[in-house]
Amino acid sequence: MATTSSHLPLNPIKGVYTCPDCNKVHVTFWGEEAKRIYSQHEWEYIVSQGVKALKKITEIMPISDDPKVF
Numbered sequence: 280m281a282t283t284s285s286h287l288p289l290n291p292i293k294g295v296y297t298c299p300d301c302n303k304v305h306v307t308f309w310g311e312e313a314k315r316i317y318s319q320h321e322w323e324y325i326v327s328q329g330v331k332a333l334k335k336i337t338e339i340m341p342i343s344d345d346p347k348v349f
């Protein structure tokens with residue numbers, strides 16, 4: 280069961296991966312064992328809500344798996 284929270288967790292993002300199998304965005308967070316799975320639509324919303332946080336992240340680690348996500 281994927282989380283439906285519409286905001287980024289407090290933990291920093293460890294990795295973002297668009298899954299070719301289920302076509303959803305798999306996101307891993309530091310300090311969390313389980314990854315979270317978002318639909319493309321959910322992820323776009325989260326990104327739009329968390330642009331600042333994401334900018335911080337992309338300075339450290341470029342996220343370029345799938346340009347469609349953004």
Ligand SMILES: [Zn+2]
Nearest residue numbers: 298300301302
């Ligand atoms: Zn998947």
